[in-house]
Amino acid sequence: MKTARTLILSSAAGLIALSGGAQAADLPVKAKAVEYVRICSLYGAGFFYIPGTDTCIKIGGYLRVDTTFNGGAHGSPAWNSDLGQGNRFRDYFVSRSRMALTIDTRTATEYGVVRTFGQGDFQFNNVGGGTNNPSSLSSFSANLLSTAGGGYVAVEYVFIQFAGFTFGKSSSAYSTPWNGFPGNINASLLGGNNTDTGVNNIQYTADFGNGVSATIGLDDPTVWDRTSVYNLSIPGAIGANGTGSNAYAGTHMPEIVGRIRVDQAWGLFQVSGALHEVSGSYNTLGAGSVPTSASEISGHPDTKWGGAVMAALQIKNIPTGAGDDIKIDASYAKGATKYVIATSGSSPSFAMFGDSGFGYQSVGFGATTDGVYFPGAAGTGGIELTTAWGVRGAFNHNWNPNWSSSLFGSYSAVRYNGGANDNLLGAGTTSAKGAYCAAFAVSHAGQALAGNNTGNYTCNPDFNISQLGMVTRWTPVKNLTFSGEFQWVHLDQKMSGSSRFTATAPKPTALYEFKDQDTFLLQVRAQRNF
Secondary structure, eight states, rough: HHHHHHHHHHHHHHHHHHHHHHHHSSSSSOOOOOSOOOOOSSOOOEEEEEEEEEOOEEEEEEEEEEEESSETTTEEEEESSSHHTTOOBBEEEEEEEEEEEEEEEEEEEEEEEEEOOOOEEEEEOOOOSBBOOTTTTTSSSIIIITTTTOEEEEEEEEEEEEEEEEHHHHHOOOOTTTTOOSSSSSOOOOOSOOTTOOEEEEEEEEEETTTEEEEEEEHHHHHTTOOEEEEETTTOOOOTTTTOOOBBOOOOOOEEEEHHHHHHHHTEEEEEEEEEEEEEEEEOOOOGGOOOOTTTOOOOOOEEEEEEEEEEEEESSSTTTTTTTEEEEEEEESGGGGTTTTTSSOOOOOOEEOOOOOSSSEEEEEEESEEEEESSSSOSSSSEEEEEEEEEEEEEEEEEEEEEEEEEEEEEEOOOOSTTTGGTTTTTTTTTTHHHHHHHHSSSSSSSOOTTTTTTEEOOOOOOEEEEEEEEEEEETTEEEEEEEEEEEEEEOEEEEEEEOOSSTSOEEEEEEOOOOOEEEEEEEEEEEE
């Protein structure tokens, strides 16, 4: 009996031990932690490795809300169209909401870092961008994209960098690091080059050490580097607002651009240059520069090469305060006016209306071109290139970590060669001024006449543009900034006297005095960077 009891107890103990061992084996084992996001510290804050690769990526951008009073979207002054006329179609204010999303990837290779970068702007504007004129609301973007529940995506920089080369849509090798923004927040400070949203290009940068580098590039000129070429022989070549229709030929050659830059602790110095082809389409064109059946056999003016040069300087840490700086650049262009009269969009021409002491109103005109031509024996003999020069800059001051201000300004000049009355003195229309004024007189009565009921004036298409402004920023917390910017714009036009003509509707046919013009705008912004 004792033997049986011992056997039973031994068997039970063995079963219990076996059962316990089995239960222990079945317990879950704690797995090793998986690092789902691995920080990449090679290229600065914000980068992390794309899982399963050796490529680092950074996602960033900003959200911005702008409102401009007495101007267009993003701080465009009231210097033409319905805003320039000050008529009842203009909007007193325009708002834009935008979220910019950037994606930056970098991979270390035996040839150096391979980088890709892209930025898309998801944005929504007021319909019309500053006007409710039905003729301006017929565009695709105004009708379909800036409506309730609408919006659109704008593409800014999209490029690849490898072994010193850049391929894609990036800032031109000609441009400064600040482009058209030495201290301002508006996108319409004239006086120099601006490719702040990128131009299709190929460029190569050589780094010589000690902050010295040189870059050469080929830019697509179609969007960023052309203004207009006027054929002044076509019907209605110069319209009521002193501007004509673009008669540029197709794109034949890229811009050849380059720079030499010195980056030091004290600041930056840069010298840039560009070559620009100016080519007209045909000698014979219809109204609005539309081709006719006689265009191809009429020949065309010879192509001319223009260009631009720029010098830029930044001085950092000046005695006025920590982080304060001065940025300035000066430009000269021949046949490449957009290197001076440049915004983040098109190069504007100017048609501004104001008060008059004797006429219905006063008006100031400024036509922005790369050149003009007047075919025929008495014509210009080819394209006459337009000359432009400008200077712009800003003083940027930090009051304390939360408050800062910038005082900025610019001065730009556009010149047409020859004398204002070349076409009236038996010299034909051999100069740009003479050809322009002959075409201008067709739609504006009274050129160089003695007094009469249509007025009398002297013609001169030259003009200057001055801008002066100040912006103050408040940053209550990191990466959140509220800004307010005020800007004054002065058009110094060179016409004198008065003329009775048919202005663009809704302006009436009336006597208008030629006179310098002024406008003001206020832009406010809230921006959160991330």
